[in-house]
Amino acid sequence: MTDTTVTSAEAGSKTGIAALLADLADGRIEVLDLTAPLSATTPALRLPAPFPNLIDLSLEKVAAFDDDGPFWAHNNIHVGEHYGTHVDAPAHWVSGRDGRDVSQLPVERLVGEAAVIDMTAEVEADPDFLLEIEHIEAWQSEHGPLPVGGWLLYRTGWDQYGHDEKLFLNTDADGASHTPGVSAACAKWLAEETPLAGFGVETVGIDAGRGFELDPPFPVHYHLLGNDKYGVTSLKNLDRLPARGALIVVTPLPIVGGTASPARVLALVEQS
Known part of the structure; x- marks a missing residue:
């Protein structure tokens, strides 16, 4: 299998999206919430x-791994x-x-x-x-x-x-x-x-x-x-x-x- 890991040195030679992806991969760019x-x-x-x-946020249960959804859980969202x-x-x-x-x-x-x-x-x-x-x-x-x-x-x-x-x-x-x-x-x-x-x-x-x-x-x-x-x-x-x-x-x-x-x-x- 080909190793696709990009080193920091290689990232320095890239531009645009490739450089951004490389910097994200090696932690030189942090994503903050x-x-x-x-x-x-x-x-x-x-x-x-x-x-x-x-209205404030509320979740209305539709199914939760029960008879209404044996393999899944999901809710309706109510919010302004x-x-x-x-x-x-x-x-x-x-x-x-x-x-x-x-x-x-x-x-x-x-x-x-x-x-x-x-x-x-x-x-x-x-x-x-x-x-x-x-x-x-x-x-x-x-x-x-x-x-x-x-x-x-x-x-x-x-x-x-x-x-x-x-x-x-x-x-x-x-x-x-x-x-x-x-x-x-x-x-x-x-x-x-x-x-x-x-x-x-x-x-x-x-x-x-x-x-x-x-x-x-x-x-x-x-x-x-x-x-x-x-x-x-x-x-x-x-x-x-x-x-x-x-x-x-x-x-x-x-x-x-x-x-x-x-x-x-x-x-x-x-x-x-």
Whole structure:
């Protein structure tokens, strides 16, 4: 039998897909999971009355190695579109209501370079912290321009609360959620002045918990989705990514007519 093992030296002479596969095989590229576990206890957005909420995840047993399925187990899945780590499509928001549904997102825009901006210190000091244009310009001064067709991932440290919905939503006695987000001016700038395909956060939604107070309300939803850009929420492990150079793969289900979909989000990171 022919030995098809590729050594590191041989990988260095390869290019493109062959080089990527070789680097994956010998561990020079690590695959990281940026996805929150999906279960009945996954933190979810809670809208105030009178607005209805989507359902949480539940599994309905159909068969489990019994009379209904002697050789197999399977379940029906019941879950809202916007639950756990999920992708928002333009059709989700009033500004993009005539835009793409989640099944129509171009697959080439779901794979790209990840640019990671780290604002954990600022969020520790103020959970209502808003990302501004100047913060991203400072990042670009150090790391170069935002990647064409890439995704800006907003690291805030908020994934540390993902095990507890009360902490994750951080809602006060008046019902306001205090989680970090993006200013209205920065949201407009990201949507209209950058070459990004999407924007990712560690929080329950792509806007700040108090995003309803901004103009327009929930400006990241309004501007990004209205400009055919996409959002992904409830990410984790962003602390394991470099500021730039990782490859992100975003995999929503192609739900026809869907405004969003739970997704598995992976990152490929080169090891030093």
